[in-house]
Amino acid sequence: YRTRQDEDKRRLNCYPPSTEANPTLEDPTPDYMNLLGMIFSMCGLMLKLKWCAWIAVYCSFISFANSRSSEDTKQMMSSFMLSISAVVMSYLQNPQPMSPPW
Numbered sequence: 001y002r003t004r005q006d007e008d009k010r011r012l013n014c015y016p017p018s019t020e021a022n023p024t025l026e027d028p029t030p031d032y033m034n035l036l037g038m039i040f041s042m043c044g045l046m047l048k049l050k051w052c053a054w055i056a057v058y059c060s061f062i063s064f065a066n067s068r069s070s071e072d073t074k075q076m077m078s079s080f081m082l083s084i085s086a087v088v089m090s091y092l093q094n095p096q097p098m099s100p101p102w
């Protein structure tokens with residue numbers, strides 16, 4: 001004959017572990033920074049805005065710093081190279097330093 005407390009103890013073991021121990025939940029920060037980096041680098045390339053290109057490099061570094069080693073690095077490296085090319089192309093077209101917005 002089982003009591004209700006025995007069944008409750010057994011049910012507690014069925015729940016998945018907390019989110020800290022669950023590796024399937026990932027931090028979305030690298031993905032968001034990767035997307036922002038690509039958007040800013042395209043704005044830097046198309047609109048010739050140097051500050052957009054520098055923000056793209058910054059976002060790419062954040063994405064790289066927050067990524068896990070098990071992730072595929074092809075998309076991250078392509079975003080990084082796109083942001084670097086946006087900086088290079090914006091300075092090749094206009095080698096003057098950036099003027100402050102104020």
